[in-house]
Amino acid sequence: MAASKAAIRYATAYMDLAIEMKSIEKVYADVQMLDSLCYDSREFMAFLDSPIIQKRKKNTVYDAMFQGKVEKMTLEFLKLITKNSRENLLPEITESFISQYKKHKGIVVVNLKSAVALEDKVKKAIVAKVNEHFKGDVELNESVDQSLIGGFIVSVEDKQIDASIKSQLANLKNILLN
Incomplete structure (x- = not known):
């Protein structure tokens, strides 16, 4: 899947922040997990794509699913893309992040x-x-x-x-x- 310009920009910004915070390896592990979740779980993708579920409720679900299991930065990133109504781009963002990580390494x-x-x-x-x-x-x-x-x-x-x-x-x- 080719990533959209918005997905590439989010992935680049997130990668730059992870490098700056010296958390690139931990964030990469989080992104790999999110990438697998997006491709393995139809329910998760339906949840992300749903216009009916309010942003506040999605953030509550993120907290329940990921708190203590991913970097705080990753959890905040999920909330940011949800705030900006871009959560449906998560599979493209993770794919772009992984590609950029490999190039960086x-x-x-x-x-x-x-x-x-x-x-x-x-x-x-x-x-x-x-x-x-x-x-x-x-x-x-x-x-x-x-x-x-x-x-x-x-x-x-x-x-x-x-x-x-x-x-x-x-x-x-x-x-x-x-």
Whole structure:
């Protein structure tokens, strides 16, 4: 999901505050928990999206759910976005925060999609190639997509290498038809 400008601004401001308060790691853990909650709980998202539930009631629920479990700064941030009627942006804000955190920490996210599960040796070779071109620690996200027929697709930032059989067959088809 692409984050809206408002979500990016909230995430950036929250990240800057966390860095300034020297609580970035604790806040990052809170944001990861909130991100999981947003994606795993339909009820929580319905609660956030509900125009019927008053802001005061939402703040009471935040206190009941999160007091003592998250940083005070995180609880106040939830109340701030609710005050500004932006609580429905929470999934986008958490996604943007996590992305900015990884960039801040020098973590390079590599998405690897393959037709079958790859052996560790192959994964290590791909990570080594990525390390030649990108500075930072590599976080490898793997997925299997049998529609690729064979091969793999590697995505890093805005770059993609498509070494799948599906792609090669599509290219061959275009050459033969044109």
